[in-house]
Amino acid sequence: MDVISEFFSEYDGLGAFKTTIYLTVVSALFALLIGTVVAVMRVSPIRVLQVIGTLYVNIVRNTPLTLVIVFCNLGLFLQLGVSLANKDSNTFITDNNFRLAVLGLSVYHAAFVAEAIRSGVNTVPLGQAEAARAIGLPFLKTLRYVVLPQAFRGAIAPLGNVLIALTKNSTVASVIGVTEASAVMKVMMENRPDVIFVVFGIFAIGFVILTLPVGILFTSMSKRLAVKR
Amino acid sequence: MRQRIIAALGITVLAATGLTACGDDGAGGSGGSGDKITIGIKYDQPGLGLKEGSNYTGLDVDVAKYVAKEMGYEEGNIEFKESPSAQRETLLGNDQVKMIFATYSITDARKEKVSFAGPYLVAGQDLLVRADNTDITGPDALNGKKLCSVTGSTSAQKVKDKFAKTVQLQEYDTYSKCVEALGAGAIDAVTTDNTILAGFASQAANQGKFKVVGETFSEERYGVGLKKGDTETCTKVNDALKKMVDSGEWQKAVDKNVGPSGLKLDAATNPPKSFDACA
Amino acid sequence: MSSVLFDAPGPRAKRTYRLVGVASIVAVALALWFVIGKLDEKGQLTAAKWKPFLTGEIWTEYLIPGLIGTLTAAAIAMVLALTIGTLLGVGRLSAQPWIRLPCGVVVEFFRSVPVLLMMLFTYALYANYDLFPPDRLALAAVVTGLTLYNGSVVAELVRSGVHSLPKGQSEAAMAIGLTTGKTMRLVLLPQAITAMLPAIVGQLVVVLKDTALGYIITYEELLRKAEQIGNFKVNLLPALIVVGAIFVIVNYFVGVIAQRVEARTRRRGHTAAPPLPPDQIDQAAVAIAAAAADPRSGGTA
DSSP states (O other): OHHHHHHHTTSOHHHHHHHHHHHHHHHHHHHHHHHHHHHHHHHSSOHHHHHHHHHHHHHHTTSOHHHHHHIIIIIIIIITOOOOSOTTSTTHHHHHHHHHHHHHHHHHHHHHHHHHHHHHHHHSOHHHHHHHHHTTOOHHHIIIIIIHHHHHHHTHHHHHHHHHHHHHHGGGGGGGTOOOHHHHHHHHHHHOGGGHHHHHHHHHHHHHHHHHHHHHHHHHHHHHHSOOO | OHHHHHHHHHHHHHHHHHHHHHHGGGGSSOTTSTTOEEEEEOSEETTTEEEETTEEESHHHHHHHHHHHHTTOOGGGEEEEEOOGGGHHHHHHTTSOSEEESSOBOOHHHHTTEEEEEEEEEEOEEEEEETTOOSOOSGGGGTTOEEEEETTOSHHHHHHHHTOTTOEEEEESSHHHHHHHHHHTSOSEEEEEHHHHHHHHHSGGGTTTEEEOOOOOSOEEEEEEEETTOHHHHHHHHHHHHHHHHTTHHHHHHHHHHGGGTOOOOTTTSSOOSOOOOO | OHHHHSOOOOHHHHHHHHHHHHHHHHHHHHHHHHHHHHHHHTTOSOHHHHGGGGSHHHIIIIIHHHHHHHHHHHHHHHHHHHHHHHHHHHHHHOSOHHHHHHHHHHHHHHHHSOHHHHHHHHHHHHHHHTOSOHHHHHHHHHHHHHHHHHHHHHHHHHHHHHHTSOHHHHHHHHHTTOOHHHIIIIIIHHHHHHHHHHHHHHHHHHHHHHGGGGGGGTOOSHHHHHHHHHHHHSOHHHHHHHHHHHHHHHHHHHHHHHHHHHHHHHHHOOSSSOOOOOOSSTHHHHHHHHHHHOTTTOSOO
16 A cells, blocks of 8 residues: 555654644634633623623634634734744744634634533533632632632533644635645645545545544543532 | 425425526536537636626637637637636536637646647746835746745746745635735745736735736646647637737737736747647 | 623722733733734735725625525534434433433434534535435535534433423323323423523524534635635735634624513513523533433533
């Protein structure tokens, strides 16, 4: 099977999957961060923050990811002049595109993270927050010490699914020139139309290997860490 | 309650099929029947083949109209159909279009699947830069610069491998994004066929902003794609092309569509003096 | 819920809230001002770039055909996904391992592979083997990719919907002598589908958004039309912004419908199961529902 050796040598398929993994992991961290902030805004006592949080979620999750990522490059970078890498570096374009893609993926998935956490907050019994208030904890401390720790544990399954979706959605980064798995697959299919089944098989299995363990891990974690009530 | 779900599903199906029916309108009149002809062009290449509302403009379109007229089709009887690169062979093979004028380079690999008339133009890979740029004079001046092309195209990689080892490559999925980035100053040059580049530079809103460098480093012979073995049409097309060149109409079309960019086509090969034998 | 998280504010808290509120409004306003200023400086706000959207031509030749393309692909894909998904979901609930296991493998496989990959593959496949007329090629590939993925999501919805029904339902069906097949068809599935309905409508938003991937394989939907407008009027960014707004509006309304359906199902019942929330987290919806329904069965494989 010469295609398989071509995948490793000529096309650097492993490198492409490494980019996919790297994109996923970094974006996941930022998405978790932004998503938590947005979720907190949405349950906060301040009306303006609630509105901003709701607007954010409603706009971002109703926009196709492709558009979000294209806006990061065409809008943020080209028009607003926001670059995320050293302009004089000789790897500027690669670094900048990668980071813009991370930004787009984070912003997009943060909306889903926020919804997952909110659904987690809903699993926390009312008595918990009431007890926290009764002992005099203010809003942020109620969240920080009582509600969020339980909410995260209740949101593990949906968060795991956002992570799986993020892994797969990282393929969209190819539209601004990030050489991840789908970009390489496209080129391989164009060059070798005779063996598209094998090419698709290689990449599909790659993604199964990436996502299946995540699903299993998060399912078992959600059971193990579920708050016993 | 069951009936309700079935009804709901039924409505969805109806809605879906209704919508499909709407989408079906275009498929009706396919080519080759009597006095109508369907011609494949690009819809997204300014200066070559561009959909402008309900009109079509560009060099490919003008050449196609001239050839069709010589073959006895009035302009009102020409139906244009979009032919994205990946679909050109199938469009011809299934008789969905009679001819294709769509920056279609004649290559041996393609000749195995389709036949070509022409060439009607010899283009070459070139560079597009901002009008005030003076230091990019050719592909070897690109070291340390930022070059843009489209994903999956080998043209940018060729520059990196052959001419400028330290060039940085930006890849987008469309050339319009490359041109947008060039205009914003984020990249230094765009590479692909000089005609395509000239088409973008000739757009009214872009005039004076960009220029084509004029150092071609490849040869792309644009042919008229035909169904494999269609020698009859091939001969007619070649006769029409010859007449177009001889009458000066060819030059007029070139000047009109890609002239404003200052593009100089390689005079040794343009206008094409001889055509490939029809086989 | 949120009212439980904090006390009614006293005078000092009220002042702090107002301060934070005003500060965040100012921050958002500043960000907007910066963005608009920069866009203006770069010449993106000129009349030449925005006027075209007030002309009928841009709508009749580009945006409306694009929207029809997006809706067509989404509608066909959703109908097919419901059919295939219901079959796979029921298959996964089968008592026969030779039905259950292959269905499980198919569902898990198509949930793991990115939709874009499937579209690229089926597009190449259909083109190389000449399976569809060329002008239907892109549509066929888009629909296939969307159907395979969303079919597997629907399968999981069906499964968790059936799991969320009280055990008494199937026990009662068995007690009056229904076969396993009839129990599924006459008792469990109708209730499961009713419970799933809000989640299915919510999934439609995911399908609509994912049709945008079709522009990578030249499918004539909104995003590709935006590119064409950009080529025609040299206003790519404004065209993308307009198309983005259309997507947000359409999807927002679909989301609202999903919530209405949920409220209605909750109110009118017709199912022994709680309605699955119309979450747009696609797979997450499945997991939430499964977790809520039956902690032992678990959501994902």
